[in-house]
Structures are given as C-alpha cells and as structure tokens.
Amino acid sequence: MFNQIKNQFAEFVLSKPRKTILDFETPLVRLETLSKKLNIDLWMKRDDLAGPSFGGNKVRQLEYYLGEACSQNADTILITGAVQSNFVRLAAASAVRFGMKSIVQLEQRVSKQDNNYNHSGNVLLNNLLGAEIIHYPEGEDEEGADRALYVLAEKLKKEGKNPYVIPLSRNKPPLGALGYYRCAEEIVGQQDSTFDYLIVASGSGATHLGLVAGMSLLSPSTKVIGSCVRRDEEMQTERFRLLCELINSFSGCPNFLTEQDIFLWDKALEPGYGQIGPLAQNAMKLMAQNEGHLLDPVYTAKSFAAVPGLISDGIIGAGSRVLYVHTGGNAAIFAYQNEIQKIMKK
Numbered sequence: 001m002f003n004q005i006k007n008q009f010a011e012f013v014l015s016k017p018r019k020t021i022l023d024f025e026t027p028l029v030r031l032e033t034l035s036k037k038l039n040i041d042l043w044m045k046r047d048d049l050a051g052p053s054f055g056g057n058k059v060r061q062l063e064y065y066l067g068e069a070c071s072q073n074a075d076t077i078l079i080t081g082a083v084q085s086n087f088v089r090l091a092a093a094s095a096v097r098f099g100m101k102s103i104v105q106l107e108q109r110v111s112k113q114d115n116n117y118n119h120s121g122n123v124l125l126n127n128l129l130g131a132e133i134i135h136y137p138e139g140e141d142e143e144g145a146d147r148a149l150y151v152l153a154e155k156l157k158k159e160g161k162n163p164y165v166i167p168l169s170r171n172k173p174p175l176g177a178l179g180y181y182r183c184a185e186e187i188v189g190q191q192d193s194t195f196d197y198l199i200v201a202s203g204s205g206a207t208h209l210g211l212v213a214g215m216s217l218l219s220p221s222t223k224v225i226g227s228c229v230r231r232d233e234e235m236q237t238e239r240f241r242l243l244c245e246l247i248n249s250f251s252g253c254p255n256f257l258t259e260q261d262i263f264l265w266d267k268a269l270e271p272g273y274g275q276i277g278p279l280a281q282n283a284m285k286l287m288a289q290n291e292g293h294l295l296d297p298v299y300t301a302k303s304f305a306a307v308p309g310l311i312s313d314g315i316i317g318a319g320s321r322v323l324y325v326h327t328g329g330n331a332a333i334f335a336y337q338n339e340i341q342k343i344m345k346k
C-alpha cells in the first residue's frame with residue numbers, strides 16, 4: 001500500500017505542468033552557534049534564497065500555478081493577498097519572467113495605517129515589478145477576495161485578454177503544495193542523515209501540506225510540525241484537515257494523508273496575524289544575533305520561534321536533529337521598521 005501511494009503520488013506530481021522559476025537547489029546549512037546554544041543539531045533550508053526579487057517559499061508554489069497559466073496561454077496573472085504579501089510580490093516577479101502582466105489585489109488584513117506598511121517593503125517591489133495594484137477592503141474573506149478576482153477576470157476576457165486567477169480560498173485544489181513535495185525530494189537528496197523534526201510556517205498551509213506529503217513518503221520518520229502564522233491551532237487544524245482531503249482526492253490517493261499527519265504549534269501567533277508578539281521578537285533576535293540570518297516579523301519570526309518553543313515544551317528533546325525551513329519574507333522587514341526599532345530598544 002505504502003509503495004503504491006508513493007509511486008502514484010510521484011507520478012501525479014510529474015503529470016502537472018510546471019514552469020521552472022527556481023533553477024538551483026537551495027542550500028541546507030548547519031546553524032552552528034544555535035545548535036550549541038539550544039543543545040540540538042539544527043539545520044536550515046535556505047528557501048529564503050529561492051527565486052527572483054528577494055525570493056521565498058511561494059516560488060516553488062508558483063512554478064505550478066505558472067505552469068498551468070502557461071498551458072492555458074494566459075497573458076495576465078491575477079492574485080490576492082495581504083498588503084505586505086510575499087506571494088503577491090513573487091507572483092508579479094514570476095509573471096514578468098513569462099511575459100505576462102500581473103494584477104495584484106491587496107487586502108486589509110492588518111489594521112495598520114503607517115506609511116512604511118502601506119508603501120514600503122513588498123508594496124514598493126510590486127510597483128518596481130510593474131504590477132497593477134488594486135485593493136480589497138476585507139482581510140478575512142478569502143472567498144470574497146477570490147470572487148472579486150474572478151469578476152475582474154470575466155471583465156478582462158470581454159476586453160480580449162486571457163487572465164489566470166491564482167486562488168486563495170481553501171476549497172480549491174492545493175496545486176502550490178506540489179512545489180513543496182518537490183522540496184521534500186530535494187531535502188532528502190541533500191541530507192546526510194534523517195531529520196527527527198522539520199519545522200515550517202503554516203499559513204495558507206500549502207507549504208506545510210507539500211512537506212507533509214513529501215516527507216511522509218520519502219522520510220517517514222521525520223515529524224513535520226507546522227507553526228501557525230495566520231490562525232490558531234484549532235482553526236488551522238480544521239483547515240489542514242480539509243487540505244489533506246483535497247490533496248488525497250486531487251492526487252487520486254484517497255488513503256494517503258490522515259489526521260495522524262497533522263502537527264501544529266501556535267504559541268508564537270499572538271497577538272495575531274501580521275503583529276509581533278514576544279516569542280516572535282525573541283526569535284528574530286536569536287537568529288540575527290547568533291547566526292546573522294534575518295527573519296521577518298509576519299512569518300519566519302513566528303515559525304522559527306517554534307524551535308526553542310518546542311524544546312521548552314519538552315517535545316523536541318536534547319540532541320534531536322532538527323530542520324528549520326526558512327521561507328523568506330525579508331522584504332517585509334522594511335515595512336515593519338517602526339516595530340523593529342522598538343524591539344531593538346527593549
């Protein structure tokens with residue numbers, strides 16, 4: 001049964017159109033100082049280096065969306081996300097590569113009015129990349145935000161354009177997750193021995209889902225833990241359960257992922273999406289001041305906080321071999337400069 005699912009899932013991934021945007025393997029590096037400090041064997045997958053325009057995890061997901069868009073001869077990419085969305089910025093950069101226009105819809109997910117948040121970081125880069133920026137007033141209405149894009153797509157079709165919508169809502173097939181199944185293959189090819197734990201951000205859940213799918217087939221003794229960056233553990237568990245069902249039916253492997261594959265940790269999420277609580281602040285400092293690597297306040301500070309957090313919770317034991325997947329997001333640091341300056345003064 002296991003080998004049948006393994007082969008069937010690998011064939012399913014190969015059957016989907018993909019456009020190469022990331023043309024190298026991202027490095028797997030050992031974090032020497034933090035390994036000593038935390039008393040574990042800590043490694044980091046540098047997916048912050050993946051792809052153009054400061055890179056990030058969404059590039060591997062976009063390889064599949066752009067693959068589908070190109071197979072439909074699309075000329076315009078439509079995407080929605082938070083004002084400081086890295087996904088939107090990377091979609092704009094990737095669209096350029098394939099000669100497409102991009103229209104990016106920015107949602108008010110965070111009640112912040114400052115100039116840096118609204119104009120610097122990823123917003124500045126969207127402009128530089130030539131994206132057309134439109135706005136959506138809600139931040140917690142995924143279906144509504146998608147609907148607005150589909151309405152716009154219909155209008156563009158009437159004008160003779162061929163638009164492609166990258167959907168956000170959780171009931172669409174999780175195509176982007178396939179990029180992280182491929183990342184799991186890459187990790188397994190790079191590792192010299194098996195990791196006990198893999199820690200990654202869980203937002204839309206696509207990165208986490210792809211890694212769970214990949215590691216459960218290719219390195220089954222590695223426990224993949226998603227650190228919640230968008231919703232609390234209860235809500236993210238519900239979302240992830242649905243994503244598991246979707247990928248099972250999408251791939252034609254109905255008995256593949258189950259409840260047993262879901263591990264989430266949400267203690268660094270507070271006080272909420274896009275806001276930096278104490279555990280995330282400590283994580284940013286811990287990484288910057290011991291390893292010289294940067295974490296962003298929205299995603300990676302929260303996901304990395306799970307490493308010391310799970311050690312204090314007694315889940316990750318001394319000497320464990322741990323892989324942290326750095327998913328990028330550094331462009332947003334400049335949008336949060338006021339908050340970061342305050343943290344540094346503490």
Ligand SMILES: Cc1ncc(COP(=O)(O)O)c(C=O)c1O
Nearest residue numbers: 086203204205206207299327329
């Ligand atoms: C830098 C960064 N890390 C992690 C995530 C979460 O990834 P996912 O939405 O696939 O769960 C995002 C999502 O936008 C992101 O931009």
